[in-house]
Amino acid sequence: MRQRFLNRINFTDIALGIIGAALVGLIVIGSFKTLAEGNYTTRQWLDFVVFGIAQGSIYALIALGYTLVYGILRMINFAHSEVFMAGSFTAYFAAVSMAKSGFLESNTIIAVLILFAIAMFTSTAIGVLVERVAYRPLRRAPRLVPLITAIGASFVLQYTFKGLYGDQFKAYPEIDTLKGSYTWGDINITKVQVVVILSAAFLMLLLYLYVQFTKTGKAMRAVAEDKDVAALMGIDVDAIIVRTFALGAALAGAAGILYAITFRQVNFFMGFIPGIKAFTAAVLGGIGNIPGAMLGGIFLGLFESIGPILFLDGLNVPAPYQLKDVIAFSMLVLVLLFRPSGILGERLSRTKA
Amino acid sequence: MAMLDLTDIHTYYGNIHALKGISITVNKGEIVTLIGANGAGKTTTLRTITGLLKPRVGTVKLDGEDIARHKANDIVYKGIAMVPEGRGIFARLTVTENLDMGAYSRNSKTEYDSDIQRIFSLFPRLKERRNQIAGTLSGGEQQMLATGRALMAHPTLLLMDEPSMGLAPVLVELIFETIQQINKEGVTVLLVEQNALMALSIANRGYVLQSGAIVLQDSAEALKKDPTVQKAYLGME
Ligand SMILES: Nc1ncnc2c1ncn2[C@@H]1O[C@H](COP(=O)(O)OP(=O)(O)OP(=O)(O)O)[C@@H](O)[C@H]1O
Numbered sequence: 027m028r029q030r031f032l033n034r035i036n037f038t039d040i041a042l043g044i045i046g047a048a049l050v051g052l053i054v055i056g057s058f059k060t061l062a063e064g065n066y067t068t069r070q071w072l073d074f075v076v077f078g079i080a081q082g083s084i085y086a087l088i089a090l091g092y093t094l095v096y097g098i099l100r101m102i103n104f105a106h107s108e109v110f111m112a113g114s115f116t117a118y119f120a121a122v123s124m125a126k127s128g129f130l131e132s133n134t135i136i137a138v139l140i141l142f143a144i145a146m147f148t149s150t151a152i153g154v155l156v157e158r159v160a161y162r163p164l165r166r167a168p169r170l171v172p173l174i175t176a177i178g179a180s181f182v183l184q185y186t187f188k189g190l191y192g193d194q195f196k197a198y199p200e201i202d203t204l205k206g207s208y209t210w211g212d213i214n215i216t217k218v219q220v221v222v223i224l225s226a227a228f229l230m231l232l233l234y235l236y237v238q239f240t241k242t243g244k245a246m247r248a249v250a251e252d253k254d255v256a257a258l259m260g261i262d263v264d265a266i267i268v269r270t271f272a273l274g275a276a277l278a279g280a281a282g283i284l285y286a287i288t289f290r291q292v293n294f295f296m297g298f299i300p301g302i303k304a305f306t307a308a309v310l311g312g313i314g315n316i317p318g319a320m321l322g323g324i325f326l327g328l329f330e331s332i333g334p335i336l337f338l339d340g341l342n343v344p345a346p347y348q349l350k351d352v353i354a355f356s357m358l359v360l361v362l363l364f365r366p367s368g369i370l371g372e373r374l375s376r377t378k379a
Numbered sequence: 380m381a382m383l384d385l386t387d388i389h390t391y392y393g394n395i396h397a398l399k400g401i402s403i404t405v406n407k408g409e410i411v412t413l414i415g416a417n418g419a420g421k422t423t424t425l426r427t428i429t430g431l432l433k434p435r436v437g438t439v440k441l442d443g444e445d446i447a448r449h450k451a452n453d454i455v456y457k458g459i460a461m462v463p464e465g466r467g468i469f470a471r472l473t474v475t476e477n478l479d480m481g482a483y484s485r486n487s488k489t490e491y492d493s494d495i496q497r498i499f500s501l502f503p504r505l506k507e508r509r510n511q512i513a514g515t516l517s518g519g520e521q522q523m524l525a526t527g528r529a530l531m532a533h534p535t536l537l538l539m540d541e542p543s544m545g546l547a548p549v550l551v552e553l554i555f556e557t558i559q560q561i562n563k564e565g566v567t568v569l570l571v572e573q574n575a576l577m578a579l580s581i582a583n584r585g586y587v588l589q590s591g592a593i594v595l596q597d598s599a600e601a602l603k604k605d606p607t608v609q610k611a612y613l614g615m616e
């Protein structure tokens with residue numbers, strides 16, 4: 027009996043438990059000290075929250091692309107971050123020319139909608155192309171193979187865009203109409219944040235309704251569960267897979283515009299960090315799970331914007347905000363170690379092709 | 380007239396020769412059963428008919444047209460629906476959504492409404508549970524759902540892969556009665572079963588499959604009396 031029990035807990039479990047407990051301890055002590063010191067006003071905390079939600083909405087939109095594809099193919103589409111970059115980068119040229127002609131200021135709403143359309147179209151085209159060229163021929167290959175072509179496709183796209191548009195950062199034009207902010211009591215929210223949060227929420231609602239209630243949406247869920255049986259229903263599995271890629275890519279394209287109006291610069295390498303963050307968000311919410319990706323994105327955005335100050339300031343870490351990426355990626359590692367299934371999903375390691 | 384006609388089918392899994400030249404005929408209006416031990420190739424035969432597997436040699440004729448190399452998702456439009464082995468319900472979809480998927484190949488909203496009413500009158504249990512997630516249904520209810528889902532496609536030929544598997548005797552009886560009723564309404568049935576006695580009691584004709592080859596074929600009555608069938612599949616000495 028005793029032997030069996032000892033066999034079941036091994037050294038790794040103990041080591042992990044200690045690391046986990048230590049981290050939780052640090053977080054609790056850090057948060058407690060930060061709050062006790064009271065260096066930050068309510069207003070500042072609320073700023074962090076608003077910033078976190080806006081940032082998180084962008085992560086959520088990108089995360090949906092990872093989760094949709096994983097749900098249907100049990101595969102991580104590592105080229106997704108470049109699909110995001112492609113839309114944002116291509117729309118940049120339209121943004122610049124609309125800024126020059128004054129259209130961006132005189133008809134901001136139409137102009138921004140045009141930018142969305144261009145980015146979403148470009149991203150969709152690239153997303154579908156990647157599926158066709160890099161993944162579909164390998165549908166029956168061992169799982170590692172499409173992972174390698176995904177990384178390959180990612181590089182091809184990065185260097186294609188570098189070759190086409192150069193490697194400097196390019197400044198997205200600033201839109202005067204979107205300057206300024208609204209204030210209610212202690213809550214202060216910039217117009218850009220309003221645009222980001224509302225458009226992301228609108229797109230996520232559309233996606234949810236599409237997947238939940240349309241014939242194609244239901245077919246996507248059926249294909250995600252069992253491709254053979256779905257085919258017997260008359261569902262063209264390949265066509266549904268293409269639509270899934272297209273849907274995820276279109277959302278990434280939209281996220282590209284939201285990212286561009288928030289940070290106002292683009293570059294061929296811009297997809298990398300948001301891509302990994304969004305992947306973290308997808309894993310956090312439970313990869314393959316659509317509401318999970320949305321929640322995971324918002325949660326990661328909040329965690330990243332509040333976390334550094336809350337956890338680290340009280341521990342007298344200098345410049346805690348510089349560590350926000352460290353916090354985000356530590357979270358990915360921790361989730362993978364302690365709860366691979368994420369908040370809502372199934373276990374990443376246990377689901378097989 | 381032959382509705383479904385398999386001629387000299389050879390199907391492989393990689394190098395494994397699973398079907399070694401089988402020929403099966405199903406006439407319009409019949410219930411035909413395919414019996415055989417575990418691993419004989421029954422499921423492989425159905426998967427070959429539906430296009431999920433492509434035979435290396437041989438033809439699968441449906442009303443005279445060779446469909447052996449059609450894509451699986453075209454087959455249902457030809458009038459063939461299948462209740463897969465292990466039921467194959469979409470566990471995370473609701474009961475109604477599963478039935479919707481069964482009707483994927485259909486376009487008429489008015490027919491959809493009357494079809495779903497028909498399924499609900501055939502299986503009142505499904506009506507009670509229509510908004511339930513299918514994965515939480517009992518085994519018997521899942522079998523009803525898989526059958527109902529196949530019928531939503533208005534098949535002229537229904538393929539059933541071991542519908543009695545894992546069900547209590549009462550439920551097995553219910554499923555077999557349903558098969559007979561569906562058949563009376565004009566649906567031709569090819570029934571794969573390990574429960575040979577039940578299958579032969581409702582079938583017109585039967586085939587016995589052994590290690591990927593047809594070793595016997597006859598009317599159901601004659602097969603029930605056949606000494607080898609009695610010994611191997613009916614558990615009689
Ligand atoms: N995916 C596969 N890869 C390799 N061999 C397979 C595969 N599926 C089935 N086989 C083999 O093909 C043969 C026929 O299998 P099949 O599933 O058709 O049998 P069955 O008659 O349906 O059996 P059961 O009554 O157990 O369902 C078996 O020997 C089986 O091992």
Ligand SMILES: [Mg+2]
Pocket residue numbers: 421422423464540
């Ligand atoms: Mg079988």
